Amino acid sequence: MGEMVAGIMTGPEIERLIQLLARLPGLGPRSARRAALHLLKRREALLDPLARALTDVAAVVKACHVCGNLDSVDPCSICADPRRDTGLVCVVAEVGDLWALERSGAFKGRYHVLGGTLSALDGVGPDRLNLNGLIQRAESGAIREAILALDATVDGQTTAHYIADRLSGTPAKVSRLAHGVPVGGELDYLDDGTIAAALNARRPA
């Protein structure tokens, strides 16, 4: 029998699907309903493949034991790639940040994924982050330079300070991403902090 949830008379299976879709970032209740109908109208082309893709991902994707990246192989494709600089390690908060750096094509070293940032507000302490692996990699001498690529937010910068501190006793040199005007950015729309940072870090033209 169908049942009433959120005012819709439909099967419990559809309701359950809508509720789960609504928990994805970027989808609210309304767009989750649209997505569910979109899937139901495209069973062979989309619904079945998506169900399979989710099952496949759950079965094979795991965290790399070296760097914390998500991949179907362990060590991950990046840690296993001999063409990438082993000694240059970019420290990021989340796998999404690693993906953003990879899309830029500007980095040819390895990574270390923390799995979050320190946050007093959310009660995230150093023990909740993938930090010990980073310290061990640095102490073993495997890291020539650790580039802290963390968000320019309070939590991101707190985390950067903490990690710089922890790495200070190791052979690893520690650096950070530069602040400045985003490429394509208009000065008129930039916040004062960014303009000040770009002025301070000015370079010969």
Next chain:
Amino acid sequence: MGEMVAGIMTGPEIERLIQLLARLPGLGPRSARRAALHLLKRREALLDPLARALTDVAAVVKACHVCGNLDSVDPCSICADPRRDTGLVCVVAEVGDLWALERSGAFKGRYHVLGGTLSALDGVGPDRLNLNGLIQRAESGAIREAILALDATVDGQTTAHYIADRLSGTPAKVSRLAHGVPVGGELDYLDDGTIAAALNARRPA
């Protein structure tokens, strides 16, 4: 091995999942990546249940042979509900429109889902819509009144005209949703057509 698609070095399973998620309405490539990571961080709480929900929906949800609604039972819960007026049938383009009417709680009759609207531009003719079932329901005398609840767009109104024409030889009385000022709507933001329709259909206060 991981592979390069869209600039991301990751497993092919994750890439496939992102590509499929990006085909949902409301999700682009960027939000599909965020959704995939969100799922990977919540395997037990979200990824596994979503995979199961999709499989369940694909297994049990079907179109009602009477009205075209989607449900896990056939006839659907609405067609099978003895408390609803059998002779009052609301004709809608899509199941999403049926859901919208159900959420309003204002309609206690049955439905007929066309599965789309006539569209010269998209080459959708009467044969592509679930029309024969509606004509048969009307000819059998089962429909006292057919309320055409179609979008107030060119295609929606063309479809309404066509259906009114086809039903004119049957015992069914045909009506339409009223045009007017949306509840909570501000006159200043309404288009001229709506204001004119609301004026023409004015009622004693």
